[in-house]
Amino acid sequence: MADQPDLEQLYLQMCRVRLAEEAIAGLWRDGRISGEMHLGAGEEGAVVGVLAHLEPGDRLSVDYRSTPPFVARGVPVDAIVRELLGDPDGLDGGSAGHMHLLSREHLVASTGIVGAPAPVACGFALSAQQEHRRRVAFAFFGDGAVNEGMVMESLNLAAVWRLPVVFVCKDNRWAVTTRSRDVLGGGLVRRARGLGLRAVRVDGRDAVAVWRAAGRAVRRARRGGGPTFLIARVDRLEGHFLGDPLVRVANDARVLRSETAPLLEAVRHPDGAALASRLRAVLGVGRTIAAARLDGLHRRRDPLDLLRSRLPADVAAAVEQSARDEIRAAVAAATEEATRA
Template sequence: MTPPRLSSGRAGLVDRYRAMLRVRAFELLLLELWEDGLISGELHLGTGEEAVAAGVAEHLRDGDALALDHRPTPLMLLRGVDPVLMVREMLGRRDGLCAGMGGHMHLFAREELAASSGIVGSSAPLGCGFALAAARLRPGSVAVATLGEGAMNQGMVMEALNLAAVWTLPLVVVCKDNGWAITTESRAVTAGELPARAEALGVPARTVDGGDPGEVSLEVGALIGSARKGQGPGFVLARCPRLDGHMAGFL
């Protein structure tokens, strides 16, 4: 399902804010269910990443695909995935989105072409596969892969960016950087600037304020537009505030 197109000007700002509020309200409900013991295991929320989801979602069309990380609910929700099915899934019910087998990290919505994984960095190669399918089967469609800055130190992410560049795949990778990889400060384990890694492969890269949905929309939209025209992949580094712990229950 294609998300509703946003209005321009002041109305567009209100639409983006509404999208962000919807994400936050939905995830607060999930947190309440987790705190009540109704959702088992870990719960990774997208607190502080709402603006990124809002800025990306407005550019998605029918036929586009999403390869998401372990915080998938913001973009799943804005993509049009049924929130009731997602809640049922996280409660482990058979009538959930994935028959209660996926939990909150391993979601798959066939109609919306959206999938997520808890394996750090795996969204990049998955995004390559989605992008290859888009190029072959649905020309003009794109794939968007999301991941955190900690995942950029996983070898498969660079392999995926390289393959996307070599094959000129319609893939846009959105890296959400909150400065921390679980409990490790990212700058303590990461050398250089992340956009430079993409640029070294000839992949256009942008850095945006991950708290500004308008800025996210502008830069992501430009790269998605280029990908639709067959001009290859793009990379966006969105600097996001860390407003909560790595997962529910963390300080």
């Protein structure tokens, strides 16, 4: 394994992921993709830094922010876009949507069930262990998922059986619209270590730092050293989903006034719960909005900007153009075929 990452390749993969998701977001806003859309903008460093260590036969179980790992894993972008458009020629026959993508060829599966990537990855890892193959399984999920029982059970199982699995917790400090610190007892590191896992924190916005931390975890798993719980700090550059009202309320004063006016009116209404109860509820909403606003103001580290600063300007520009050409062609092919169908 190389001592230093290939910065150009890391940046290329991150650009491919970002551009693919921007194209998907555009199709969603145009009404061509139905349902909610959960994107991984801000997670590129954490995803690409880990996946750079995958070898043939390694398996990947991911959450509903599935586009980044699927693109970085090498799943054809046009097949993903066709799938999201409901095209029968899509990756999974047009029936999976964005939360339940599967590629048998690339050994990667996603799920819309919060926390489910953890037990699926344990199954992948157990299979590799029993076949005596030096294969590693990876699970990607958010910090909010750690409160799910199946995640805790999976961490325990992996530790007891010393499974070759790397759990990647993308810590954006939010569980939908709830701050994780308000609902997470014990802390992420202490929980994992309490179950006997090696737990490591890393800046998930720094693809190079992730690459190094993930490399140690993968080497440990391949030689039979057991699982690692990798906590990657990331920023959620979009809301929980596209069109998330919390983001609009936190960032637009006009929306804030229009959305909170009915709540304030309800507090003054003569009927309903006790006044103290209503006041507590409104204050809770206010605290959530303030936290989202503060989180947005303090967000300064886009993972692509951070890695771009480490490359010569001409190299970075060439990489960006290469990724742009590839993604544009893939999306055009997918949408043209979907239109003809």
